[in-house]
Amino acid sequence: MDWSQVNWMAIMPELIILGFAIIVLLGELFLNSDARRSLGAVALVGIIIAIVSVIRLWGINITEFNGMFSVDLTANVLKLILLITTALVVLGTLKVKVTLGEGEFFSLMLFSVLGTMLMASATDLIMLFIALELTVLPAYVLVASKRDARSAEVALKYFLLGIVASVILLYGMTLLFGATGSTNFAAITNSLHGHSLEPMLLVAILMIMVGLGFKVAAVPFHFWAPDVYEGSPVPVASYLSAGPKAGGFAALIHLFPVALASAAPAWATFFAILAVLSMFTGNLVALAQTHVRRLLGYSAVAHTGYLLVGLAVANRIGYSSMIFYFFVYSLAALGAFLVVLATTERGIGENITDFAGLHKRAPVLAIAMAVFLFSLVGLPPFAGFMGKFFLFKAAVSSNLIWLAIIGVLNSAISFGYYVTIIRQMYLVSPESDGTVTISKPLYLSIVLIMAAVIFFGVYPTAFLSIIKL
Amino acid sequence: MVIPLSWYLIVSAILFGIGLIGVLLRQNAVTILFSVEIMLNAANINLVAFSRYVTPSVISGQMFALFVMAIAASEVAVGLAIVLTIYRNVQSVDIDRINIFKW
Amino acid sequence: MNDIITYIIFFGLSAVAIISALAIITRRNLFHAAMFLGLLMLVVAGFYFLLDADLVGIMQVFVYVGGVIVVLLFGIMMTSQMTNVRMVSAIKQKVFTILAVAGFVALLVSVFTKVNLSVSNAAVPKDTTSLVGKLFMTNYILPFEVMSVLLLAALIGAIVIARQEVKQ
């Protein structure tokens, strides 16, 4: 292999992230504790440079490294979403005391981001599996980073379930390899073309679905989500709520519609089932929650359900709508977590009732939270409405009317618990009157997200035309 | 090549199942890690067997198996670190005592 | 004659593998369980040799058995008592678990017995060791490098959460 012929441009964003992960890590070793505080900013710079280099790859299709790594529109869009949301998390955490040394914390986060980016571009089973592990291993560590009983419990659960899911995924991959004789997606596509569905292949597909379903928290592989969202340090939960799922969805989009295209009718039905289960479980159980982050965890499960509708539709419009929805969902969910971060930083509890009268104590936070929750509900003119609209419309045009109706019904159910928070913030008197001050970077991050949620609700074309739908 | 491919697969399936039982039933977190190792080895047997029977001239299955070994090692490292944190906090690694978060 | 020996080796390996696997999940003594895990891994290496995957077998013996078992033993020593650990967790799902797993394995076995793959008779490459080395540096360079990053990340991660909290 002649290395001068490798198109290094293709992997430039990943290299930048890797480079900054190592720089930040070294900073932890060599800098004094004051200088270390700025390592978050260094990480932020790295992410922004990576964003620029992703944009420079726009509209280019490259497959490199012996067909293991490919850059295409789906991968680029999802990487962009991942990087933007992670940048917002890092921005929001700049002035927050993180649970580890800054260098360790942010470098682990960047390693996880790197893994997710590689997942988004992986077009080989080996690559996909390694990238997945690179995504989750630092995430386990971040979840455990507080090192108290609660944090460790959640990390252990996340780790054990994750590793079981990984092993099942791996087993499925071995069967897929056996059935097709290759680990490369393109070769798998060719090998399966025109063949009928072997039982072993079906088992392989389902086991792979378990692994990736775990990653995106689809029912019944979702059990980690509420615990992790509730129990991990808030910055980590914020990070996990948004970007890292991009890897799972990218892998789903690359693997199922492309490599497993010939089995489409089968897996489309499976995704429809998972979508319905996730929507109902997430929304109904969220109704019974009192802890805001746990509620958001269940709501995340429900939103995975909505997102899987895009895969159940199994056509280009479906995937595009899914990506758009993923974008708007990530923004709103991340925003809600950052609001929780802002309140917990000031010692406000995390029960829904602790948000009582927030609009008096922190008007901007309350408005932002209301905007995020309304967007999650799918109310116009916020981005979530557009996302749901396109998603359900895609379902309707593929004759999955029942799925769309279940989706709409679930949005109606979800009102029940989102409104509880809004009601507490606006329609209940606060117990204490002290105003809540927020650090400037966190404030900036929240306001940026709020602006984006409104902007993409009013003018979704801005995103849709970028991703050329 | 006297032994049919499916025999290897069946042995691997049985090992996988035993590993699963261990994960689902053992009380001790460290034993659960052992059980995961059993399952990973089962998957690797599959890989090498498929590689030998389906694509003997290409060794991508073996490559995959080698990567899996490395991944298993890193998972064990992280897993043990987490188990250690649990132990420091509650002086036990009994999985059935770890139950703060629910519902 | 050769065939019969192969059969004997296969069944012997399989029997030892399954017995040691069962031992791992039933021993009350963690040290014994770890020893059986080592045995299992050696037996799996035997399968690899039987499948003409010499390098994978060697790696299994040297790296895996050595590395993983040692790490696990360290873990056992640091965390808890070695002997007489309670075996079955208090979570009541024993019967159902065994039924479910048995069903799952039966499902897999029934699928595998019916599997109809085109088995190739092509020759195995002679020098797999150098071939693997070459592949790592060429076709598999990306996963190889990412793997190294993964190991680095896992190492850092394991250290940062396992180290004792420094009292200020």
Added chain:
Amino acid sequence: MLAYYLPLIVLVPILSFITLVIFGKRWGGKSAYVSIAAVLISLGLSIKALIDVLGGLSTKVLFTWASIGSFHITFGFLLDPLSAMMLVVVTLVSALVQIFSMGYMHGDKRYGWFYACLSMFTASMLLLVFAPNYVQMYMAWEGVGVFSYLLIGFWFEKRSASQAAKKAFMVTRVGDLGFAIALILLYVHAGTLDMGKLFAMHFAPALAATISILMFFGAVGKSAQFPLHVWLPDAMEGPTPVSALIHAATMVAAGVYLVARSYPLFEKGPASLEFVAVIGTITAFMAATIALTATDIKKVLAYSTISQLGYMMMGLGVGAFAAGAFHLFTHAFFKALLFLGAGSVIHAVHSQEIFEMGGLWKKMKITSITFIIGGLALAGVPPFAGFWSKDEILLGAYTSGHTVIFWIGILTALLTAFYTFRLIFVVFFGQPRADHHGHAHESPAVMSIPLLILGFFALTAGLLGSPFMHNAFQGFIAPGHEAEAINPLVMGLSVAVALIGITAAWLKYGTQLLPENIIGKNNPVYKLVANKYYMDELYQYVLITPTHVLARFVLKFDQIVVDGIVNGVAKATAAFGSGMKRLQTGYVQNYALFMLVGLIILIIWSFRFLGIH
């Protein structure tokens, strides 16, 4: 000519909203001017739009908003007689309510926020009125719901207010679900949600009826029709001007507007119109009986609103499209008037309980006169506004052969006149019943002038659709539809029941309040008055007892069955959620087992599904 000023009608209130969200707190009392200026600009432009429509203009201004694949979401500004009429009503009532609120909300600590919400509510409502397609309609519909929620819960310190806000939001969502499903079905079968295209298409009657009925569910929620009306009386917890604007004149009319706007679709499936008529009739009658027993001034008006909305639906349902729209138009004025009048009264006496009031006639002349004008309009006495429109609806029911509906309508008209004047006699006449009301006085000019303006419209708006003006309104709204000839029987009955109702109310509540020593004992007038006791007894057994029994029954039915079902569904859902959360046991091995079982079920099911054994 393209009417490019149309977007401004919506845009100006939105700008006012944004400004007030940012500066409202700092500006405090001055916030009102921004909002009022904005709505006045909208009103001016709306009048211009109306004049343009009268000049024969009918237009659409469209913008493409977002597109995915070949699918485009457009939003736009549809101008036709129906929307022009609504524009003027919404902006006019909104302007008057906002001016009135300057007095009513004076000194409230969240003054700026109040006006911000009013601005945005107005904007959403205008966007809804303008909608040329159902996507925009649905979005504006939701927006209206959200701001209604915030305004009902405006005094959130009161627990009942925040509960009422939540209830209103959740109950209307139930209807919205039907609306959403209707839109999905429409899109599936027609491939578009543009109204113009849809109405020109052919639909099978059964399909059209299904879609229309589902769509009507949305209207049932928003317009507080049976059985989803339960939120409206509770919504009276909001500030009274809000009740006037939202829960009388505009938002609750959105459901009626939806049906009117989608009328061509409903006509394609006539069964749906029958459904609308029946629901409307049930609502009209039931709400009127409850209004008989209510003693809270706002609750009486709330039930009366529900009842009148029922009339509108009845009119649309029996095919009297123009009459339904006409009643929407007149009702907006006189009901806003009554609510603002009630606001003025509450402002003066700080109570909502009518039997604590009394004798306000002497102290609040303007309020009393305008309230009585509103009452006459509501009761359907000629020549006040409500008479003409209600008469048209009854006429429609009569001529279309809906005899039962017609008679229930007549009976409801009787009840309406009765409860309206019961309210008036108790509140404005007789002696004050509580001491602290003694010093009640007339409200300031910012409050009384809007009352006078609305009073003027309540008096005259009906004439637009009366035979004196050759049913100009109907010709305008539904050109080509021949106005019904005057039917002396219907008109006579309608006038008669209104007068009977008022008389009965006077006999029951008015006479008792007459001072006894004005007239000598042997005076024949006194004997007549004394004879009222016979009439009273007669009336007690013929009218009061049956209706009260009925009213009490309906109220109980309302509280126990209807409310119970609504709450029960919510409770059941929540209980189901609580049950399901038990799956999350906290034990990681349970979770792993669930994952495995999920996988096994999927595998087995897929083998079945694909016929593999």
